[in-house]
Amino acid sequence: MSKLGVILSKEFRQIIRNPAIIRLIFIMPVIQLLVLPNAADYEIKNINLQVTDHDHSTLSRRLIDNISATGYFRVIGYGSDRDLAMEAIEKDQADLILEIPHNFERDLIREESARLMLAVNAINGVKAGLGGAYLNNLLRQFNGDIRTEWLQPDRLQKPFSITTTFTNWFNPGMNYKYFMVPGILVLLLTMVGMNLTAINIVREKEIGTIEQINVSPIKKHHFILGKLIPFWVLGLVVLTIGFLIARLVYGIVPLGAYWTIYVFAAVYLLVILGMGLLVSTFSATQQQAMLVSFFIMMIFILMGGLYTNIDSMPEWAKWITRINPVTYFIEVMRRVVLKGATLGDVTKEFAVIIGYAMLVNGLAILSYRKRS
């Protein structure tokens, strides 16, 4: 163990003597954790609506008033020129166009049916889908209101009717930050951990100090462990700072136990650090190591289930998410923090991540050669 001790004290000293890096390791995640969760909110509000009204009737005006009264929509333009409306969409000023045709009111009264046209800027699927759905619901409601007003009660009775109620479990306030803050914490931890280790060994190669270690009596696994442990400790410190921020700034207290997350995180960090070391042993320059780790991280992060829905992905992409450690940690984090899951509830994820840790670190030890 004393050999390991020597290596450890060398690595720790190296880290502490580089204050620039230490500052970056702590300051960058803290700033991002304070700023970024505020940006993530899908709750669609302020949908910009352009109205093209060819009817100019009392009814059409009432409809528009109704829509702007909900607070979801902002009527940014009103006119009867179709090209003007299209231009508003092209300029990104409008998300939706509602077109009210000629004789809308008259048709509805005389022919008992009238038509409205809705055009959605569908480049961003979420906004298009949700915005369109909101407006459709709103129009249906408006339709119902008019019926009640215009009809005698006996004709109003629908032959079949269903009333629907909705309940939101686990996060009744629909607070997006409860979901985003723990998720972003996972991503930051992953990036810091992988980046630090990915360039570590290759840096010693570039500077040439690796030769000194190679001629010393230090065993391969001592060397790898000596590289892992300091960063593992750093990672747990970053995690703790993250939880402090989550608690003090965002008021997020996990429903489950902190220790469940820490146990999982301890193993997870080994996976990420091991991957970094693996990249490092295979790279010739720091630039290479950085590019490769960036490549891996970008895939892991974008496909980790925090930003996009895994259920919506094609089957082959779901396989990528199954070998993605980030997916597992985000899932565990979400369940423990919001649903109060215990270690027993996440045994599957836990087993996968343990297996992963052994595989990656085994490979890292095997692939590190003492000869160049």
Added chain:
Amino acid sequence: MRDRRTLFILIGMPVVQILIFGFALTNEVKNSGFAVIDLSHDERSAQLIDELDASRYFELRGKFQSLESLEQSFRKGQVRIGIVIPANFGKDMERPGGAALQFIADASDPNVANTLINYANAVVVDFEQNITGEKKMPFTIQTETRMLYNPQLKGAYNFVPGVMAMVLLLVCTMMTALTVVREKELGTMEVMLVSPLKPLKIIIAKAVPYLLLSMLNIASILLLSVFVLDVPINGSLTLLVGESILFILVALSLGLLISSSTASQQSAMFISLIGMFLPTVMLSGFMFPIENMPLPMQVVSNAVPAKWFYIIVRSVMIKGVGLKHVWKETLILSGMLIFFMTMAIKKFKVRLA
């Protein structure tokens, strides 16, 4: 450039990324697991369940008897929404008060929960109308919805411009971020400094090879988008390429600025990768619409170069509009370029003194 392996990574990486993300990423919500607690077990309830299962948004993953087992399933992450169908559902539908349905959403991801609730509502309304059938209600307003630019709601239309902005920015910044600082670390910087070359010339010389490489990347990304991902280029190709080159120059000069203001490759890397990655993903607008953010965040997002480029690519490539509509964004990117470039040269000069 003599480093074959690095070159291979630099050219291959954007290709792989655009392919994976273009096909896999979508912020549409579909195929979400749902579970039923059916206390009615009649024809109508079976019909409703079928209809939900048949829609592209939902996929039946479980039938339970109690709320406890539903909760258990939520906790295991198997389903995202549950439906409670009360006893006598079919009969109640025809009674004056109507039948009551309850949807329970797993709101740990509020975005998905919100979307699913909207979709579930729409399916129920459809179901109701199907049963009501031919018998038309008086005074009906029909709505015809058209999806502009992206009728099939493909994720790639949104993600290709987004990923393009992200990959180009990060790769270009990273490439140059290491160059100057690397020479500092290796000690070859001294040689440069005593040579008669002007700082501006050194900086330009550093950027040119990477500019060429990045243009190769643009070409491969655009070819893949059109021929593999079926994302059309509706606007002018010249304009699109011109804007891309402008954006690359912004990224390269940002990299140079980072490089000349840091002391080690590790710091340069940390800033260009960890410092920029998440902000670019979250604040450029392709993941989270910028109009939805609180005002301070909207202001912050203006500093993210990828935001402007994303708007430009989306406008030119998908909407097919001309320079007339994106001159403002172009001007902002040019301003950023000048700013980063001057700062980089300035920092470089400080070292000379």
